[in-house]
Amino acid sequence: MWKTFYIKPNEIGILYHRSDFKKILQPGTYTYFGKHWQVTTYDLNQPEAKIENLELLLRNHSSELQEYLLVVRTGFNQAALVRWGQNWVSVPPNQLRAFWRGFIEVETHLFNVTESLALPAEFVQQLRGIALNGIKKFQISEYEIGLLYVQNNFVQPLESGEYAFWAIDRDVTVRTLSRIVPNPDFPLEEVLIERHPEFVAAYCEIVQLQNQQVAIARYQGKVIAILKPCSRKLFWRGVEVEVIDINTDATLPPRLIAELVSGLPETLALSRNCLHICEVPAQYLGLLYINQEFQTQLQPGMHVWWLFGRSLQTQVFDLRQQTLEVSGQDILSKDKVPLRLNLTAGYRIIDPLRAKNGLVDIVGYLYKELQFALRGAVGERTLDALLEDKGAIDNSIFEYIRQKTADYGIEVDSVGVKDIILPGEIKTILSKVVEAEKAAQANVVRRREETAATRSMLNTARVMEDNPVALRLKELEVLERIAEKIEKIQVNGSLDSILTDLIRINR
Known part of the structure; x- marks a missing residue:
């Protein structure tokens, strides 16, 4: 029994007899006698020879197979790159791979991954744009620096350029940091400082306080x-660091105040949590307490201290004249009349330290004492006395509050009751009283005037009785007044009878 096999031009075959390897068959036609012959063909367009039992065949027929195959064998610490034509394939450690020779140019390159995971630069360029299993590629820009980590352990810095690393059985990552940012967030900064001083010395400025x-x-x-006390920080080289000892004096000099507080907004944002800032305006005085103890008075201006290791408190007091309103006080007078009063007081703080040490709430204390003084002054007087002499209330309150505030460094300059508001029914009663008093006064004036007028008329009558000429003048005066108010006068008789005869007036 004959068996014929045809190997195509783009194929190659392996001849077996009863599963035993016999030979490699080139393209062509082959005829063999017997039924136990078989041929396995392989497409040479797929350069990798995926042959079953390759290890066994190489052990028994190595010389014959080596003529047709490029065999790649990698150890536990090796990896390989195989190129056929323009294509590449990666071979991980502990692998046996074979590729057909002759049909397409094939070459192989072995790498010791124990010595270096990085691929040489010539291979990185050739593999540009090609994705391969077990190889990671990274691009570092010119404004960046890369930190290579293998299994989360720092290995080395990477300058700008292209890199490729074997990452078959381990995790390989590159963390990029910008060179433009002088204080980037270095990953695991403490580890870099402790375990990799050569990197720190070459690339960084270290600050340790x-x-x-x-x-x-x-x-x-x-x-x-x-930077706070006892801190460590890495910066890129080129950063200038000024270290300041705050043990004896935590006050910032004017140059640092101008830079950190009055300078750029972003600088103030950086320093806000590090500084205690107190601005004392003109006509004000400040008090400084460090660790709850009074230190000094602060004159007008900007005052700044470092916060670290101490507790700072400042309080600013206005030394100008201030006004306090005590409004809507409902008080009973001595004769039980309910009143509502509004009081105004003017005061100034002349000794802020005494006021601070003696009073928790200066305004609250003044308000309370003014209330007490107002209630005492009003409760001791009747309504009539209050209305007759409001100045007495002011003087009473002033004397009281001046004595109360003298020990606290506060000077009260003036006290005055602005308003005394009466209930509606009391207002009505007082209005009637005033109205009656004024009516009585008006009657007295009216009677006095009437008496004077009558006395004047009697005196005039006596004069006219004894002097006819005066009587005639009075008659003419009356006639003149009447003539001013009418258009036409008709008189019957003589002028002598003008006041006794009929006068007809036509209008």
Whole structure:
């Protein structure tokens, strides 16, 4: 029995007899006698020879197979790159792979991954744009620096460029940091400082502060960070660091106040949590307490201190004249008349330290004492006395409050009752009383005037009785007044009888 096999031009075959390897068959036609012959063909367009039992065949027929196959065998610490034509394939450790020779150019490259996970630069360029299993590629821009981590352990820094690393049985990552930012967030910064001093020395400025030390980091003249005591921080090289000892004096000098407080808004945002700021306006006085103990008085101006390691408190007092209103006080007078009063007081703080040490709430204390003084002054007087002499109330309250505030460094300059508001029914009664008093006064004036007028008329009559000429003048005066108010007068008789005869007036 004959068996014929045809191998196509783009194929290659392996001849077996009863599963035993016999030979490699090139393209062509082959005829063999017997039924136990068989041929396995492989497409040469797929350069990798995926042959069953390859390890066994190489052990028994190595010389014959090596003529047709490029065999790639990697150890536990090796990996390989195989190129056929323009294509590439990666071979991980502990692998046996074979590729057909002759049909397409094939070459192989072995790499020791124990010595270096990085691929040489010439291979990185050739593999550009090609994705391969077990290989990770990274691009570092010119404004960046990369940190290579293998199994989350830092290995080395990477300058700008293209990189490829074997990542077959381990995790390989690259964390990029911007060179433009002078204080980037270094990953695991403490580990870099402790375990990789060579990297720190080559690329970084390290700041390590003792207790009672702070530091200001500047880049190109601009503040980029403020460091607390006992802190450590990495910066890129080129950062200037000023270390300040705050053990003896935590006060900021004017140059730092101008830079950290009055300078750029972003600088103030950096320093806000590090500084205690107190601005004392003109006509004010400030008090400084450190760790709950009074230290000094603060004159007008900007005052700034470092906060670290101490508790600071400041309070600012207005030394100008101030006004306090005590409004809507409902009080009974001595004769049980309910009144509502509004009081105004003018005061100034002349000794802020005494006021602060003696009073928790200055305004609250003044308000309360003015209430007491007002109630005492009003409750001791009747309504009539209050209405007759409001100044007496002011003087009474003034004397009382002046004595109360003298020991606290507060000077009361003036006290005055602005309003005394009566209930509606009391207002009505007082209005009637006033109306009656005024009516009585008007009657007295009216009677006095009437008496004077009568006395004047009697005197005039006596004069006319003894002097006819005066009587005639009076008659003419009356006639003149009448003539001013009418258009036409007709007189019957002589002028002598003008006041006794009929006068007819036509209008």
